[in-house]
Amino acid sequence: MTASASPASVRIQFLGTGGPFASGARLQTCILIESSGRRYLIDCGMTVLVAMARFGIDPGSIDAVLITHLHGDHYGGLPLMILEACVNAPEGSTYPPRTRPLCVAGPAGTEEHVQNALDVFEWRTPFATMKNAGLLQFITLEPRREAAIGDLRVTAFPVVHYTPEATALRVTVGGKTIAYSGDAAWTDTLLDVAADADLFICGVYTIDVAQGGFVNYRTLEQHRDRLTCKRLVLTHLGAQMQNRLGEVKEEVASDGLVITV
Template identity: 40%
Template sequence: MELQFLGSGDAFGSGGRFNTCFYVRDARGAFLIDCGASSMIAIRKFGIDPNTIRAVLITHLHGDHFGGLPFFILDAQLVSRRTAPLIIAGPPGLRDRLTTAMETFFPGSTRVERRFVSEIRELEPRCTHDVEGIAVTPFVVKHPCGAPPFALRLTVDGKTLCYSGDTEWVDGLRDAATGADLFIAETYFFDKQVRFHLDYATLARHLPELGVKRVVLTHMNPGMLARVAETGCEAAEDGMVLTV
């Protein structure tokens, strides 16, 4: 499994980074984890063929994590000329929120016939779902967005990846990450504790109990970016490629 950070930034482009979007290559092709508002720009910048992406997995319904979907779907229809099916999976409420977003940005776009089949799957927490050969287990975390926010635990090609999504520390995050080959963790702040976001100091206290093999920090604000070298952890950069 190979993962490329197409976007490793926060909602506000701190450090000049794109919104969250991870491109994962596996034995069956490729899929995305989150598709923030700037994701089509990042896809073009890094030379990704959108038609290689068979599924998009969404952690939560904030614009910097799912707001790129209307553009991705319209690109598939009008530019990339997609014919292969597309699966979009995420929290309950995804279907209605995506419809609202598409009709807000591009009125009438949800009623136009497409050349490809698209399917929205709303995932039940703490159940393992087969999404196009990806074993996806969502865990509810704590980050208000009008729908249940998820951390995602994924198993593909015999490797396990956990992405925290956005959240303060909760037990569900422990359950999602324990024993993972790769844990991608939001660390919005260095040591400032605020509701609904994770800071590096809190993460560091819990890491020994998780037994993860590799940790990569992401979704950092300017203060965290300025101090990331102090963590001794790997930090995501837009375009960075990892092999798991």
Template identity: 30%
Template sequence: MELTVLGCGDAFGNGGRNNTSFLLSASGEHVLLDCGASTLIRLKHEGINLEDISTIIITHFHGDHFGGIPFFLISSMFEHPRKKPLTIIGPKGVNKKVYDLQEAMYPGTAEATMELAISYLEYEEGIPLIIGNKTIVAWEVDHSIPSIPHGVRLEWQGKKIAFSGDTSWTDNLIPLSKETDLFICECNFLDKVSFGHLSYTELLDTFNKFETKQLWLTHMADEVIDADHFILNRLSDGQKLKI
């Protein structure tokens, strides 16, 4: 399995990085972990056929994490009409959230998306959601409450990949990371301790609680991107990882 970092930036595009989206690829099939507003551009840059993306998993309802879905869908409707089914998975209300966002960004197109073979599924904390050969488990995390934030873990093709989404420290990150082949964890700040996001200083004190083969940091502000003497791994746009 391979992970391609389509975007690992924060909401403000610090470091000139794209919005959050991670592409997992195996056996000719692709899965997206989050779909920030810049995702379609990055998929085209990587030469990815949208038809081969079977699943989009959303951690929470902020534009830099799910705002790219309307662009994905208009391309799938009008540019290259989609024939294969697509599953969009997210917190409670994901169907309505996507519908409302689609209609806000491209009025009159939300009804047209219903002609596509899209299945919307909601996860619940700690309850495995099984779709074919994929298992998704979500844990609630500490971020903007209206965005319904979760960390997610995907078990697929014999691998376990987890992503914290946006969060400050919560003990739920420990079971989220357990026995994973890859854990992607947000690290927005360098030293600041604040609700909603993690700092590098906090992670230095807690990363040994994670049970993962690979830990990589994402969603970094400029102060983290520009810092020297890092112990933990930092992602960058366009990076590819073998899992």
């Protein structure tokens, strides 16, 4: 039982709320969770360092990054964070060098994808440098099996998307539960992901385009009454969603938005 501990407030900041194509100049998917002095990211799009610079966040202060799936707009910022940790600080960064380990938790294959991305971009040494210094650790999130990542309890739920490893995540910290769909078509799995969550963040790319790998807004609305989350916020907005926000009745995130639960 944890009832004796008063729940601490958990701060969530959207560091990126767009898709991969910069529609509306939105940054790519990234969600910051802060609780009890620790900082975590959920997904890590390629614009992550821009977002952190914009919102005054030291990349070295991030304890862990959770990855939903291995599309570049969801994990492509990790190579940059690893490079920054090795190179930027000694060259006069605003922030001191990273001293705390960075834990990366994601689907099977995450470590290989991150290492391969660094190799492809010809940043070949930072991966080994970080690992040898004990500053980089990878954890594979097994489907529907709760994992402890720092103060987080994380469960990954397989979802339907364009990559077979895609998951939604359910994160509990400080007595609060934050659920996130990642990129996912509608399946009733999302009901489990969002069940009684303090906040359900749902990626909704279009208003009404039929896509095999994304729930659109119309479909989400058909199932809205079945979702038992306390609060729903939409993110990962494509151009169509942004151009027709007047039709959207749900709360919509914007870059920098802060929510406290």
